[in-house]
Amino acid sequence: xxxxxxxxxxxxxxxxxxxxxxxxxxxxxxxxxxxxxxxxxxxxxxxxxxxxxxxxxxxxxxxxxxxxxxxxxxxxxxxxxxxxxxxxxxxxxxxxxxxxxxxxxxxxxxxxxxxxxxxxxxxxxxxxxxxxxxxxxxxxxxxxxxxxxxxxxxxxxxxxxxxxxxxxxxxxxxxxxxxxxxxxxxxxxxxxxxxxxxxxxxxxxxxxxxxxxxxxxxxxxxxxxxxxxxxxxxxxxxxxxxxxxxxxxxxxxxxxxxxxxxxxxxxxxxxxxxxxxxxxxxxxxxxxxxxxxxxxxxxxxxxxxxxxxxxxxxxxxxxxxxxxxxxxxxxxxxxxxxxxxxxxxxxxxxxxxxxxxxxxxxxxxxxxxxxxxxxxxxxxxxxxxxxxxxxxxxxxxxxxxxxxxxxxxxxxxxxxxxxxxxxxxxxxxxxxxxxxxxxxxxxxxxxxxxxxxxxxxxxxxxxxxxxxxxxxxxxxxxxxxxxxxxxxxxxxxxxxxxxxxxxxxxxxxxxxxxxxxxxxxxxxxxxxxxxxxxxxxxxxxxxxxxxxxxxxxxxxxxxxxxxxxxxxxxxxxxxxxxxxxxxxxxxxxxxxxxxxxxxxxxxxxxxxxxxxxxxxxxxxxx
Ligand code: GCU
Numbered sequence: 342x343x344x345x346x347x348x349x350x351x352x353x354x355x356x357x358x359x360x361x362x363x364x365x366x367x368x369x370x371x372x373x374x375x376x377x378x379x380x381x382x383x384x385x386x387x388x389x390x391x392x393x394x395x396x397x398x399x400x401x402x403x404x405x406x407x408x409x410x411x412x413x414x415x416x417x418x419x420x421x422x423x424x425x426x427x428x429x430x431x432x433x434x435x436x437x438x439x440x441x442x443x444x445x446x447x448x449x450x451x452x453x454x455x456x457x458x459x460x461x462x463x464x465x466x467x468x469x470x471x472x473x474x475x476x477x478x479x480x481x482x483x484x485x486x487x488x489x490x491x492x493x494x495x496x497x498x499x500x501x502x503x504x505x506x507x508x509x510x511x512x513x514x515x516x517x518x519x520x521x522x523x524x525x526x527x528x529x530x531x532x533x534x535x536x537x538x539x540x541x542x543x544x545x546x547x548x549x550x551x552x553x554x555x556x557x558x559x560x561x562x563x564x565x566x567x568x569x570x571x572x573x574x575x576x577x578x579x580x581x582x583x584x585x586x587x588x589x590x591x592x593x594x595x596x597x598x599x600x601x602x603x604x605x606x607x608x609x610x611x612x613x614x615x616x617x618x619x620x621x622x623x624x625x626x627x628x629x630x631x632x633x634x635x636x637x638x639x640x641x642x643x644x645x646x647x648x649x650x651x652x653x654x655x656x657x658x659x660x661x662x663x664x665x666x667x668x669x670x671x672x673x674x675x676x677x678x679x680x681x682x683x684x685x686x687x688x689x690x691x692x693x694x695x696x697x698x699x700x701x702x703x704x705x706x707x708x709x710x711x712x713x714x715x716x717x718x719x720x721x722x723x724x725x726x727x728x729x730x731x732x733x734x735x736x737x738x739x740x741x742x743x744x745x746x747x748x749x750x751x752x753x754x755x756x757x758x759x760x761x762x763x764x765x766x767x768x769x770x771x772x773x774x775x776x777x778x779x780x781x782x783x784x785x786x787x788x789x790x791x792x793x794x795x796x797x798x799x800x801x802x803x804x805x806x807x808x809x810x811x812x813x814x815x816x817x818x819x820x821x822x823x824x825x826x827x828x829x830x831x832x833x834x835x836x837x838x839x840x841x842x843x844x845x846x847x848x849x850x851x852x853x854x855x856x857x858x859x860x861x862x863x864x865x866x867x868x869x870x871x872x873x874x875x876x877x878x879x880x881x882x883x884x885x886x887x888x889x890x891x892x893x894x895x896x897x898x899x900x901x902x903x904x905x906x907x908x909x910x911x912x913x914x915x916x917x918x919x920x921x922x923x924x925x926x927x928x929x930x931x932x933x934x935x936x937x938x939x940x941x942x943x944x945x946x947x948x949x950x951x952x953x954x955x956x957x958x959x960x961x962x963x
Pocket of ligand 1: 912932
């Protein structure tokens with residue numbers, strides 16, 4: 342794609358706008374565009390779903406319908422949704438009304454065989470009816486669109502977004518009318534060197550409107566953001582039943598009342614908005630059952646302000662680090678986890694439905710896991726909602742995967758927006774205990790500065806969770822592995838990736854390897870080996886299930902010698918599609934490190950973890 346200075350300035354302006362708007366600060370003149378934000382708890386509002394069949398048109402590279410020659414966005418092509426004069430004077434050469442359809446939510450790759458490997462621009466269009474009461478505001482909510490998207494309603498551009506895994510909301514109040522309207526969205530899945538992730542990543546680049554799309558109608562002044570959590574003092578106090586946080590009412594003048602009501606906990610408080618529309622609050626609950634995997638207690642939390650009311654289901658828990666221990670509600674815990682991608686086992690394609698998520702959780706429960714790392718990007722919000730209900734703890738991450746343009750300020754700005762979007766969407770999810778800023782990035786000062794900045798941003802945004810990152814293994818020094826990556830200084834918990842027995846060394850070498858870590862809790866955030874389901878052979882025969890089990894068994898020996906190990910997260914729950922995995926008959930486009938095949942078949946290694954996690958034979962909580 343041609344990138345002009347004007348477009349570069351527009352994108353930076355967009356991020357500046359986005360960052361500024363998201364956090365209610367003044368708008369620089371250059372950015373006078375429709376309002377764009379991220380509505381918290383939107384899945385708990387009554388909405389008009391726009392999921393279903395959308396017409397689509399493919400705009401092959403260079404995407405001449407979307408990008409003008411100077412790289413600017415073309416507002417007067419397909420966005421106009423006009424129709425060709427089949428007879429008479431020549432006009433347009435496109436027509437959504439007779440075009441085929443794609444299901445939303447969903448990636449286009451697994452819906453249309455010709456688009457399986459397509460990474461470019463696809464235009465989506467559908468009509469919709471609006472019925473909004475006068476004086477109210479209406480937003481178009483997009484759960485996620487991979488990778489860059491531009492949105493028009495009734496021919497007016499209402500927002501642009503970059504990032505394939507976080508939601509955004511575009512105001513359409515001034516461009517819709519009651520009755521029939523139409524929306525056109527151009528989604529460009531082209532990888533960008535300055536993208537997050539960048540161009541070479543080990544998962545399938547599913548394109549499209551991959552998560553729910555709906556219309557949200559709210560009062561003129563409404564609750565767009567809130568934070569409701571157990572007060573987090575310097576030490577955990579089991580008697581502590583103070584619930585605190587804030588409620589932000591967008592469009593509210595100072596002095597507007599906001600009520601936070603948690604009937605079952607006997608907590609109710611009214612607070613007032615300040616000049617910035619924010620109403621901080623604190624209230625003692627008469628009784629509070631803390632959330633944990635054994636008792637994933639959620640409370641109805643009713644937020645009201647003026648004509649607006651929203652009820653969320655929130656759990657209250659305290660997670661913190663104490664030396665090399667991770668404490669949940671004051672008790673040391675060991676995270677029995679697994680990594681996973683947001684790819685539906687069996688059906689394939691991006692996870693996007695309750696059924697998809699239910700399948701995944703059945704695997705997690707069957708495996709006796711109490712924790713899951715959502716690699717390497719924020720997953721569908723259904724994952725966090727289900728984890729909240731089922732008591733599974735979560736590691737959530739933004740896709741700073743391996744090589745990112747760490748030297749570019751505009752890339753840092755993108756990362757900050759993605760971090761803020763991730764935290765804003767899930768800050769009220771008790772299941773989320775860790776925010777991760779990256780995975781396997783090269784250890785150099787520019788990268789460390791970039792990621793340390795992000796870690797500090799995350800800590801400033803959320804003091805109630807732990808900050809982590811998955812780091813690369815240190816250069817082997819004989820049988821000793823000394824972890825001295827300076828990024829660890831910025832982390833509360835260290836995630837260590839290593840592939841002893843697969844990418845390096847022999848499986849049995851792990852028995853004699855020792856690790857030296859900084860005095861912080863450590864999670865083995867990736868380890869494993871490839872095996873094709875049904876491929877059997879000797880324990881040292883690579884690609885067999887027996888060899889995969891053998892690699893893991895030697896890992897356990899190594900792990901049980903690491904005093905500050907507080908969790909294990911094998912790579913990976915299920916085999917997943919990756920364009921870099923091309924050994925015919927063994928990989929066929931799949932990374933085969935799954936404990937389960939892409940058809941849901943459980944390999945021997947799944948049983949190994951099922952037993953080890955049941956018997957708690959790996960590692961110790963303290
Ligand atoms: C890396 C990386 C994963 C990748 C895995 C593998 O560690 O973080 O994204 O899929 O190794 O090579 O299988």
